Each structure stands twice: as structure tokens, then as C-alpha cells.
Amino acid sequence: MAAVTILVGVFGCICYFFLSNMALDRIFPASGPNAGANINRANQIRPWLFMLPALLLLCVYLVYPVFVSVYLSFMDAQGQNFVGGANYAWLINDVKFRESMVNNLLWLVFVPAASTFFGLVAAAVTDRIRWGNFAKAMIFMPMAISFVGAAVIWKLVYEYRPEGQEQIGILNAIWTGFGGEPQTWLTSPVVNSFLLMVVLVWIQTGFAMVILSAALRGIPEETIEASILDGASPFQIFMKIKVPQIWGTILVVWTTITITVLKVFDIVLTMTNGQWGTQVLANLMFDWMFRGNDTGRASTAAIIIMLMVTPIMIWNIRNAAREAR
Amino acid sequence: MDNIVGAKSRLTWAVNLTALALVLLWTFPTFGLLVSSFRDRDQISTSGWWKAMFPSEASVQYRAPAPDSAGLQDGLYTLTGNIFDGGAGEVTAFGTSIRAPDEHVVGEPVVTDDNETVTVLANGDFTITSPTAMEGSRGMRIFATSVTPARxxxxxxxxxxxxxxxxxxxxxxxxxSIPATIIPILVAAFAAYALAWMEFPGRALIVAVIVGLLVVPLQLALIPLLKLHNEIGIGKSYIGIWFAHTGFGLPLAIYLLRNYMVGLPREIIESARVDGATDFQIFLKIILPLSFPALASFAIFQFLWTWNDLLVALVFLGNSADQLVMTGQLKNLMGSRGGDWEILATSAFVTIAVPLVVFFAMQKYLVRGLLAGSVK
Structure with a gap:
């Protein structure tokens, strides 16, 4: 059954492109009395034929929802009655929302910073060693692991056993090895948020490393040779010659990770579900959507995420436009 | 000069050690899960996975069968058995009192206060003999230190x-994930070609909009689209999730493919046009084959993303057995079997196995895609 649907979908897609192009060639044939005019007219229409499915899907799945979400954020829980700014007023006074905002800001500072830092270090060291490619692959590997899978992996790391039993989580094993008492890491506020962030840093460092390593290799040799001749130490070369030259790339990595952070959801949902002070906006939104059954409040939370992404969006568009010129 | 050489080798050491530390840190958690998935429940809950590779030393306490059940053998009342009850292990020392559980050497007979002779062999077999009939229904306790091999x-x-x-x-x-990977590639490739090589008004605007859509958070799309799907009768179905993944993946797909296609040599395309090839032919016969690296990059991205996705599946698919995806299943297991690490670890490893294989097989394309995809 599923296989049939797959075939129908993919085949239908191919058919559309073939048939619509054939039809266009039939309506405006490139021969006969009006050949010239026909070719021109067909050339005006063809781009839109090529883009139609994409534009339709983009409009329905990404543009339309933005407007509906704005609309829903001014409506009540069922999306029936207009409630004005009530949802926003509720949001500002909601304890969980404030907690989510604080946590999101912590995430926004810590995760991009740590990922970029570790990525930069990893890129710098793996480019200089013989087994660099292997090392890169290992650090990059978590990128392929789902957030849920990562959550299971790290939950085992943070696992707690009461005192007297043998610890099976490595964190508690090390902690008790140094003489500490075993901790229930995921339920201790503030620490737990950072432990969740560690999971995302673990995943995103590979991404940062790959991009930054390519940028480091793109640095012109002459600048480095000149600094060696001037007697700069390797550390100075890295900090004062290399890093300033890849500043633009660092910024790109930073913003890309920032966007990932704003949407972080799976990790929080599966590890703590926002309890014990770890709530974040994306999970708050999901909570109100499915458990609270309140499309108004859920949409409002989504709008807040959108607003936080907007500056990066504008920055991206301006950069892309500048590059196209 | 010697000085510089010395400094260099020290630097090489530092670099190698840093790399090693990073690699260990980054692989350690995953490795732990992998090891745990091959251990049984008791092993996981009694010792850390990092001890699994080594033979583990444990104290065994065993109560021998009741003395009055001893049979007469060669003129001696004899009890025999194995302190591991058939399990594996190697006894390194044993004792008959809890105060000195390892006072006796394996294989040597020991005479107790009650004039009974106890022998424990390395494989756990023991013999208790006595010249007179043993009494009582409580068996003697045997303490042993044993080494269990990794299992x-x-x-x-x-x-x-x-x-x-x-x-x-x-x-x-x-x-x-398979249709959700193929459909967007198909749709995006045509659109990317139009945006890269066809002249029409509004092209720059559409490109700008697509760059903007790259970062629209999914969260915004969930409620409106779920409502839409319900209204037009798709509901929670595979068709719905294919469309959703296609829509969400399109901006990146178009962006990647367009950037790649723009870089293709103009001469090829123009000479094909001069030879009378239509845009459709140019696309199929020239652009598509030349764009293979970019297509592969995006395919890997989209495949990994759809395979690993939890949010879209939670929203656009149901919770029934014929619609539950692996990430959803794993999330449910974390809730219902939170302490059963053998189940969790194994399930997690099954879910991440395919992405890891794809990752290691196609890493080159993934890296290329990442480099092209991050907005510069």
C-alpha cells in the first residue's frame, strides 16, 4: 500500500513536468507562421511552469501559516472568538513563559558560543594532524544522530543511582569518584538546563568544525608565511592572523546554530519535558498545542519564536542580496 | 634552531593530545550506549558500561544444600554442587565465614570447626564431606571472590x-523518509533551474523570499497546517507528512541547488540553446547530470532530517502502530520504560543505525552540502 502511494506520488510529480511542458509546446508551437512570437510567449510562461509546484508548496506550507498564526494568536483557545491582545497579556504574566524566555536566552548564549569554540578548536587541531580526517568524522558523527537518540545517549550519562549502589551513569560515577554524593542531575534546576545544552553542543560542534575548517584552509598562505617570518608563535598566528580572517564565517556558524537553538524541542521534550525549570519556548508551544489544547496561546508562543528569528532572517536576506549583486 | 624544533614537537604533542581528548569526549557517550545495548538487564543495572569490557570481580555468596540431604559416597557423607549454579566465572578465593570471605586458597581442602571438609575448585564446583552424618536443614554458606569474564x-x-x-x-x-526525500528534490530541481538560468521578472524577489523562508521556525506552521489538513480531508496520514516535509525542505533544496546551478559554465547551456535544445531538454540532459553533487548533498540532508525528525511526525502522523515512527516509539519508550536501559539503549541504537551508515558512506556530500548551505 505504502509502496503504491510512493510510486503514485513520485510518478505524478514527473508527469506534471513532462505533460505541462508538452502542452506548452503544443499551444505555442515553435514552427509555423508565428514561430517567433510563439517562442517568446512560451519562454515567458515556462519559468512559471517549472516553479509552480515549488511556489505552491512554499506558499501553502510556509507563507500561509505565518499569517494564520498571527491571526490565531489574537483568537481564543478554539480559534473561534477574537480576544485582542489577551494571549500576549497572558504570556507576559505567565511564570512558565518567563522561565522559557530566560532559558532560551541562556541557550542562545551558551550553545552557539560553546559549539563555535569547540568547533574552532577541533578545526584547528584536526587540520594539523595525520589522523585528522578520522578525528573529524568522529566529532562530526553526532550530526547524524537524532535529537531523541541523543537524549537517550545522554540520559544514560546523567543516570542516577542512590548512594550505596554502583553508579551506572558516567557523570555520577566520576562525581562520586571524586568524593561527591550522587546527584539527580536532571532534576536540579539551572544545572539541568546546562546539561541539556551540552547535548546540543555535542551535536552542533561537528557542524561548526566542518565549516570553520574549510574557512581556515581558505586563508591565503602568504599571510601565515609572513607572520612566521616575523616570529609569531603558533598560538599568535591562530589568534591574530587566522581567526580575524575567518570572522565572517564564524558569524555565519554562530547565526546558523542560533536558529537551531531557537527551535530546540526534541531534547527538552524527551529528557525533562520542561519540568524542573528547563522549559523552552518551542516545548512550551507544543505543550499548549497538545496538552493545553489552546491554539491561541500556542500560536502566540510560536509568534515569539518567529520574532526572535526575524533579525537573523533579515540579515541573511541582505547578505544574499549583496552576494547576488 | 634546535629551540624551534623542540617547540614544534611539543606543539605537535599538544595538538595530538587535544584532538584525542576531543575525539574521546565526543564518541564516549555513543560508545557507552552501544556497549550497553549488548549487555543484559542485570549487568546494566549493577555496573557501569565502562566495566563491561573487562572481566568483573564480584563476591558470591552461596548456600550449600541442606546437610541432611547429603548422600554416602566412598564412606563419607558428601554434598556437591556449583556455586555459580551453572553460570560462568572463576573463583579466586573462598571462605566459609562472612568475616573472612577470601581466607582459603582454591582447590585446597579446608576443614571446618564441625569437622567437615570443604573444597572449592576454580570453576565453582564444591564438595563438602564429613565422616559422620551431617545434621540440620540449613546448608553451609560458602563465600567466594570470583572473576566473571566479559559477556x-x-x-x-x-x-x-x-x-x-x-x-x-x-x-x-x-x-x-523516502518519498519525503525524493519529492522535494524533484520539485526543487525544476524551480532552481528556472531561478538560475531563465529570465523572467521578479526572479530576484523570489530568491530573496526563499532565503528568508530558510529560517521560518517549524513551530509556526504546525497549527495552521494541521487544521488545513483536517479541513481538506488529508488528516493524519502519510500523504500529509510527505507534503509537510516537502514544504519545509524546499527552501534549503532550492537554495542549495540554485547556488550550484548558477555556477555551471554558461557556455554549455548557451551552445545547447543555439543548437535548438528546449529548456526542458537542457534541464534533463545537461543540468541534472551536472548537478549530481548538489542533488546528493541535499538528498542526504533531507533524508537525515526526515529520518531523525520527531516534531513533524508527532503533529502530522497518528500514534497508532501503523503510523508510529521510530523517534516517536523511542520517545514513548523513554516514558514507559525509563529504567529499562537494555530496551532503551538497544532501541536508540536501532534508530540511529541507518543515519550513521548513511553518514559514514556519504560524508563527503554532506560536508559539501553544509558548506554550500550555510548562508554566507
Whole structure:
């Protein structure tokens, strides 16, 4: 059954492109009395034929929802009655929302910073060693692991056993090895948020490393040779010659990770579900959507995420436009 | 000069050690999960996985059969048995009192206060003999220090794939991710070609909009689209999730492919036009084959993303057995079997196995895609 649907979908897609192009060639044939005019007219229409499915899907799945979400954020829980700014007023006074905002800001500072830092270090060291490619692959590997899978992996790391039993989580094993008492890491506020962030840093460092390593290799040799001749130490070369030259790339990595952070959801949902002070906006939104059954409040939370992404969006568009010129 | 050489080798050491530390830190957690998935329940809950590779030393306490059940053998009342009850292990020392559980040497007979002779062999076999009839119904306690060899099992995998329904979920995930990878490539390739090589008004604007859509958070799309799907009758179905993944993946697909296609040599395309090829022919015969690296990059991205996705599946698919994907299943297991690490670890490893294989096989394309995809 599923296989049939797959075939129908993919085949239908191919058919559309073939048939619509054939039809266009039939309506405006490139021969006969009006050949010239026909070719021109067909050339005006063809781009839109090529883009139609994409534009339709983009409009329905990404543009339309933005407007509906704005609309829903001014409506009540069922999306029936207009409630004005009530949802926003509720949001500002909601304890969980404030907690989510604080946590999101912590995430926004810590995760991009740590990922970029570790990525930069990893890129710098793996480019200089013989087994660099292997090392890169290992650090990059978590990128392929789902957030849920990562959550299971790290939950085992943070696992707690009461005192007297043998610890099976490595964190508690090390902690008790140094003489500490075993901790229930995921339920201790503030620490737990950072432990969740560690999971995302673990995943995103590979991404940062790959991009930054390519940028480091793109640095012109002459600048480095000149600094060696001037007697700069390797550390100075890295900090004062290399890093300033890849500043633009660092910024790109930073913003890309920032966007990932704003949407972080799976990790929080599966590890703590926002309890014990770890709530974040994306999970708050999901909570109100499915458990609270309140499309108004859920949409409002989504709008807040959108607003936080907007500056990066504008920055991206301006950069892309500048590059196209 | 010697000085510089010395500094260099020290630097090489530091670099190698840093790299090693990073690699260990980054692989350690995953490795732990992998090891745990091959251990049985008791092993996981009694010792850390990092001890699994080594033979483990444990104290065994065993109560011998009741003395009055001893049979007469060679004129002696004799009790025999194995302190491991058939399990594996090697006794390194034993004792008959809890105060000195390792006072006796393996293999040497020991005479107790009651004039009974106890012998314990390395494999756990023991013999208790006595010239006179033994009395009582409580057997003698034997304490032993034993070394158990590292032991691994595939049992968890069988159990998880069958009993926990992960096999079914595996198929469901395939049903989601394969079309959700192919359809956007097809749709995006045509659009990318139009945006790269065809002249029409509004082209720059559309490109700008697509760059903007790259970062629209999914969260915004969930409620409106779920409502839409319900209204037009798609509801929670595979068709719905294919469309959703296609829509969400399109901006990146178009962006990647367009950037790649723009870089293709103009001469090829123009000479084909001069030879009378239509745009459709140019696209099929020239652009598509030349764009293979970019297509592969995006395909890997989209495949990994749809395979690993939890949010879209939670929203656009149901929770029934024929629609539950692996990430959803794993999330449910974390809730219902939070302490059963053998189930969790194995399930998690099954879910991440395919992405890891794809990752290691196609890493080159993934890296290329990342480099092209990050907005510069």
C-alpha cells in the first residue's frame, strides 16, 4: 500500500513536468507562421511552469501559516472568538513563559558560543594532524544522530543511582569518584538546563568544525608565511592572523546554530519535558498545542519564536542580496 | 634552531593530545550506549558500561544444600554442587565465614570447626564431606571472590525489533523518509533551474523570499497546517507528512541547488540553446547530470532530517502502530520504560543505525552540502 502511494506520488510529480511542458509546446508551437512570437510567449510562461509546484508548496506550507498564526494568536483557545491582545497579556504574566524566555536566552548564549569554540578548536587541531580526517568524522558523527537518540545517549550519562549502589551513569560515577554524593542531575534546576545544552553542543560542534575548517584552509598562505617570518608563535598566528580572517564565517556558524537553538524541542521534550525549570519556548508551544489544547496561546508562543528569528532572517536576506549583486 | 624544533614537537604533542581528548569526549557517550545495548538487564543495572569490557570481580555468596540431604559416597557423607549454579566465572578465593570471605586458597581442602571438609575448585564446583552424618536443614554458606569474564548478548536486539514494535516503526520511518526525500528534490530541481538560468521578472524577489523562508521556525506552521489538513480531508496520514516535509525542505533544496546551478559554465547551456535544445531538454540532459553533487548533498540532508525528525511526525502522523515512527516509539519508550536501559539503549541504537551508515558512506556530500548551505 505504502509502496503504491510512493510510486503514485513520485510518478505524478514527473508527469506534471513532462505533460505541462508538452502542452506548452503544443499551444505555442515553435514552427509555423508565428514561430517567433510563439517562442517568446512560451519562454515567458515556462519559468512559471517549472516553479509552480515549488511556489505552491512554499506558499501553502510556509507563507500561509505565518499569517494564520498571527491571526490565531489574537483568537481564543478554539480559534473561534477574537480576544485582542489577551494571549500576549497572558504570556507576559505567565511564570512558565518567563522561565522559557530566560532559558532560551541562556541557550542562545551558551550553545552557539560553546559549539563555535569547540568547533574552532577541533578545526584547528584536526587540520594539523595525520589522523585528522578520522578525528573529524568522529566529532562530526553526532550530526547524524537524532535529537531523541541523543537524549537517550545522554540520559544514560546523567543516570542516577542512590548512594550505596554502583553508579551506572558516567557523570555520577566520576562525581562520586571524586568524593561527591550522587546527584539527580536532571532534576536540579539551572544545572539541568546546562546539561541539556551540552547535548546540543555535542551535536552542533561537528557542524561548526566542518565549516570553520574549510574557512581556515581558505586563508591565503602568504599571510601565515609572513607572520612566521616575523616570529609569531603558533598560538599568535591562530589568534591574530587566522581567526580575524575567518570572522565572517564564524558569524555565519554562530547565526546558523542560533536558529537551531531557537527551535530546540526534541531534547527538552524527551529528557525533562520542561519540568524542573528547563522549559523552552518551542516545548512550551507544543505543550499548549497538545496538552493545553489552546491554539491561541500556542500560536502566540510560536509568534515569539518567529520574532526572535526575524533579525537573523533579515540579515541573511541582505547578505544574499549583496552576494547576488 | 634546535629551540624551534623542540617547540614544534611539543606543539605537535599538544595538538595530538587535544584532538584525542576531543575525539574521546565526543564518541564516549555513543560508545557507552552501544556497549550497553549488548549487555543484559542485570549487568546494566549493577555496573557501569565502562566495566563491561573487562572481566568483573564480584563476591558470591552461596548456600550449600541442606546437610541432611547429603548422600554416602566412598564412606563419607558428601554434598556437591556449583556455586555459580551453572553460570560462568572463576573463583579466586573462598571462605566459609562472612568475616573472612577470601581466607582459603582454591582447590585446597579446608576443614571446618564441625569437622567437615570443604573444597572449592576454580570453576565453582564444591564438595563438602564429613565422616559422620551431617545434621540440620540449613546448608553451609560458602563465600567466594570470583572473576566473571566479559559477556555480551544479542538478545536485546531480537526483543526490541519484535516485542517492542520497533521493526514496524522502522518500516514506518522508511515510508515517511523516502518519498519525503525524493519529492522535494524533484520539485526543487525544476524551480532552481528556472531561478538560475531563465529570465523572467521578479526572479530576484523570489530568491530573496526563499532565503528568508530558510529560517521560518517549524513551530509556526504546525497549527495552521494541521487544521488545513483536517479541513481538506488529508488528516493524519502519510500523504500529509510527505507534503509537510516537502514544504519545509524546499527552501534549503532550492537554495542549495540554485547556488550550484548558477555556477555551471554558461557556455554549455548557451551552445545547447543555439543548437535548438528546449529548456526542458537542457534541464534533463545537461543540468541534472551536472548537478549530481548538489542533488546528493541535499538528498542526504533531507533524508537525515526526515529520518531523525520527531516534531513533524508527532503533529502530522497518528500514534497508532501503523503510523508510529521510530523517534516517536523511542520517545514513548523513554516514558514507559525509563529504567529499562537494555530496551532503551538497544532501541536508540536501532534508530540511529541507518543515519550513521548513511553518514559514514556519504560524508563527503554532506560536508559539501553544509558548506554550500550555510548562508554566507
Amino acid at each position: 555480551f548478548t544479542f538478545e536485546n536486539y531480537g526483543r526490541v525489533l519484535g516485542g517492542e514494535g520497533l521493526g514496524r516503526a522502522f518500516l514506518n520511518t522508511m515510508t515517511v
